[in-house]
Amino acid sequence: MKPAAFDYHAPRTLEEALDLLAAYGEDAKPLAGGQSLVPTMNFRLAQPEVLVDLNSIEELFFMREGEGGLHCGAMTRQRTVERSAMAKQVAPLLYEAMPHIAHAQIRNRGTIGGSLAHADPAAELPAVAIALDASMYVRSVTDARWIAARDFYVGLFATAMEPGELLIEVAFPRPRPRSGWSFEEVARQHGNYAMCGAAAVVELSDRGVIERARLVFLSVGEGPVAADQAAAMLVGERPTATVLRAAAEEAATKEIDPVGDIHAGPAYRRHLARVIGERVLNSAAARAFEACPT
Amino acid sequence: MNQTIELIVNGKQYRRTVEPRLLLCDFLRNELGLTGTHVGCEHGVCGACTVLLDREAVRSCLLFAVQANGREIATVEGLGEGPQQMHALQHGFWETHGLQCGYCTPGILMSLVPFLEENPNPTEEEIRDLLSGNICRCTGYQKIVESVQLGARLLRETSK
Known part of the structure; x- marks a missing residue:
């Protein structure tokens, strides 16, 4: 057998799952879609003693429009979001990023919460969550709290969640007036891990200058990388091609720290960050103009 | 601890007792003798082991057989009846x-x-x-x- 032996629990309620996570502490791993955890178990890179399978907990499967925008239960399948007219309308950046996540066969099983909590630096969803100022609701037996996406990611495959805490729900705010968004990535083959990708949000004032911007990269650091200096440079400027190019340049030169692998060295990833950064800022700005009343 | 599971594969009901770590692809091949599902990379990349779980295509190397308890699986054996009656x-x-x-x-x-x-x-x-x-x-x-x-x-x- 490929994976090491483990004890398997498939609780039907959230309370039971939290009790199990509290009881077994760091020996237990929650199992969401399993599209990242099971491969690492098959390689025996991960050998959890206890698996708490979340797939039977109905209260974690939901998607609704609420005060915080699009609220997704942690076990919402990626495929569900990809097929959702509500997601397209309420969280269009999330919707646009969805087909870039691996392949349809993976998204059928992969979940929103699983990918966000796994915190793979090459994953699309963490970058999208930060670009949208999403927030994560986590619970343990004793506590419940909301964590801003930006504070959720603390390093390589690391989140702000404590042992015993479980990601329950994510809220992706709806687009603000006069704002645009964009997501792009470059992978050797569609569905493979991206060598670099970026999400952008640009919001204009009623005078057509940038009031607020977000530019967040994936695959060029230990986690999702928010290029805050580049975003700050944009505020108060008109979104001309020159201004947007300069911001992407700033981000690619100073704000990312790409590590090379056999597919792409650091210099190439930096090049991609510059090119993709410029593209997403341009298309986000163009959409922001479209969203402005004439 | 072993667990007893019941599931439907290609319309037929099965009941088996398995270790939780048994992957669905190995369950189909070794426990049920349905060797049409092929095992390639065993980490979700190659797609050779793709089967349907409740009518959606999934990697059977990334699912444990216990997770298919009470569910419906379709494999390539369920497509055509044989060489003369191909799908x-x-x-x-x-x-x-x-x-x-x-x-x-x-x-x-x-x-x-x-x-x-x-x-x-x-x-x-x-x-x-x-x-x-x-x-x-x-x-x-x-x-x-x-x-x-x-x-x-x-x-x-x-x-x-």
Whole structure:
């Protein structure tokens, strides 16, 4: 057998799952879609003693429009979001990023919460969550709290969640007036891990200058990388091609720290960050103009 | 601790007692003798082990058999009755030389079943996008794309 032996629990309620996570502490791993955890178990890179399978907990499967925008239960399948007219309308950046996540066969099983909590630096969803100022609701037996996406990611495959805490729900705010968004990535083959990708949000004032911007990269650091200096440079400027190019340049030169692998060295990833950064800022700005009343 | 599971595979009910760490692909092959599901990379990359779980294409190497408890699985064995009664998709692959060694074929066929149900007349681009989840090292994909086009046409004609 490929994976090491483990004890398997498939609780039907959230309370039971939290009790199990509290009881077994760091020996237990929650199992969401399993599209990242099971491969690492098959390689025996991960050998959890206890698996708490979340797939039977109905209260974690939901998607609704609420005060915080699009609220997704942690076990919402990626495929569900990809097929959702509500997601397209309420969280269009999330919707646009969805087909870039691996392949349809993976998204059928992969979940929103699983990918966000796994915190793979090459994953699309963490970058999208930060670009949208999403927030994560986590619970343990004793506590419940909301964590801003930006504070959720603390390093390589690391989140702000404590042992015993479980990601329950994510809220992706709806687009603000006069704002645009964009997501792009470059992978050797569609569905493979991206060598670099970026999400952008640009919001204009009623005078057509940038009031607020977000530019967040994936695959060029230990986690999702928010290029805050580049975003700050944009505020108060008109979104001309020159201004947007300069911001992407700033981000690619100073704000990312790409590590090379056999597919792409650091210099190439930096090049991609510059090119993709410029593209997403341009298309986000163009959409922001479209969203402005004439 | 071993667990007893009950599930339906290709319309037939099975009951087995298994270790939780037994992968669904190994369960299908070794416990049920359904060796049409092929095991390639065993970490979700190659797509050879793709089966349907409640009518959606999934990697059976990334699921534990215990997770299929109470669920419905479809494998390539459930497609055609035999060489004389092939499924329209299989006929497309046979007619258009969509395989050489055939190792990847069951996974490709199972990926295609729900894909063509949702989108009976896909464009070449949509077909290639779907096929990106299945690795073939023999054909260069050209013949597979043609096979899917023929299979899709046959399916449309038979469903009329």
